[in-house]
Amino acid sequence: MISTKTTLAGFEFDNCLMNAAGVYCYDAAELDQMQASKAGTFVTKSATLQARTGNPEPRYLATPLGSINSMGLPNHGLPYYLDYVSQQQIAVPNKIYFQSITGFNIDEDEQLLAQITASDFKGIVELNLSCPNVPGKPQTGYDFETVERILTRVFEVYQGPLGIKLPPYFDIVHFDQMAAILNQFPLAFVNCVNSIGNGLFIDAATETVTIKPKNGFGGIGGDYLKPTALANVHAFYQRLKPEIQIIGTGGVKSGQDVFEHLLCGASMVQVGTALQKEGPLIFDRLTAELKTIMQQKGYTQIADFQGQLKHLD
Numbered sequence: 479m480i481s482t483k484t485t486l487a488g489f490e491f492d493n494c495l496m497n498a499a500g501v502y503c504y505d506a507a508e509l510d511q512m513q514a515s516k517a518g519t520f521v522t523k524s525a526t527l528q529a530r531t532g533n534p535e536p537r538y539l540a541t542p543l544g545s546i547n548s549m550g551l552p553n554h555g556l557p558y559y560l561d562y563v564s565q566q567q568i569a570v571p572n573k574i575y576f577q578s579i580t581g582f583n584i585d586e587d588e589q590l591l592a593q594i595t596a597s598d599f600k601g602i603v604e605l606n607l608s609c610p611n612v613p614g615k616p617q618t619g620y621d622f623e624t625v626e627r628i629l630t631r632v633f634e635v636y637q638g639p640l641g642i643k644l645p646p647y648f649d650i651v652h653f654d655q656m657a658a659i660l661n662q663f664p665l666a667f668v669n670c671v672n673s674i675g676n677g678l679f680i681d682a683a684t685e686t687v688t689i690k691p692k693n694g695f696g697g698i699g700g701d702y703l704k705p706t707a708l709a710n711v712h713a714f715y716q717r718l719k720p721e722i723q724i725i726g727t728g729g730v731k732s733g734q735d736v737f738e739h740l741l742c743g744a745s746m747v748q749v750g751t752a753l754q755k756e757g758p759l760i761f762d763r764l765t766a767e768l769k770t771i772m773q774q775k776g777y778t779q780i781a782d783f784q785g786q787l788k789h790l791d
């Protein structure tokens with residue numbers, strides 16, 4: 479019997495696959511589809527203190543090799559998602575859900591966490607430190623001192639399982655510096671990676687950008703992202719203390735892509751662009767393809783190969 483079960487933050491999940499925050503998680507209708515899918519669980523759209531309409535449209539484009547988006551954190555506000563998850567904790571009790579949050583400053587992060595503490599939320603928090611699409615708002619994950627300040631406050635005020643969503647890094651020294659900061663904290667996980675911020679996809683026929691916000695600059699996902707995502711997963715897997723697990727996100731559209739993220743050290747794999755394109759049935763296909771690869775290699779569980787990427791010595 480081949481199993482794609484996984485454990486994260488001390489919880490067991492029937493499947494190591496789930497959505498990436500932002501995809502199929504904006505409202506109850508989308509989250510219901512995630513609940514009905516083969517995914518092991520879901521994460522909500524990153525919730526902010528106040529509901530947001532997000533950036534002007536067009537703000538998303540699927541491209542042949544991936545996607546570009548500048549959604550701008552459209553969401554119904556944290557209470558909406560806490561209510562939905564509260565219902566699911568009763569309707570489907572033996573599952574653990576992820577709540578993504580993002581404040582626009584450290585005090586908002588604290589307020590969001592206080593709301594979660596005051597609720598009956600029993601799941602895992604994903605603190606998004608990497609949205610590249612709010613005009614004027616930097617990707618917090620690139621400000622190392624601020625990350626340290628935020629995590630210090632977060633773990634002073636919040637006692638439940640919590641991880642962070644990071645932007646991609648492209649410098650070995652940055653992996654070293656960020657890992658040294660993160661190893662100070664009781665993080666349940668680090669999710670590598672968010673989209674590559676501020677890419678540009680243009681239409682040569684009309685000589686125009688393809689999305690409206692920020693003169694067409696947006697987060698890049700899909701095939702373009704995969705080598706960077708795998709590198710970030712593996713770099714942090716190599717550097718973080720074993721108590722901090724890795725969620726792998728970026729460029730997953732086949733069972734092989736899932737296998738590669740797990741081989742690099744991920745304990746859970748999230749799907750964004752390909753889920754947006756194919757819909758939640760993708761989890762049936764990805765699970766079957768991953769099991770086929772595992773069977774061909776003689777593996778029966780993820781632990782048989784997780785993090786076992788070989789180097790050339």
Ligand SMILES: O=C1NC(=O)NC(C(=O)O)N1
Pocket residue numbers: 500524547548549550551552606608609610611612672673697698
């Ligand atoms: O963290 C995010 N990453 C993205 O690529 N897009 C969304 C968004 O724009 O809301 N947020």
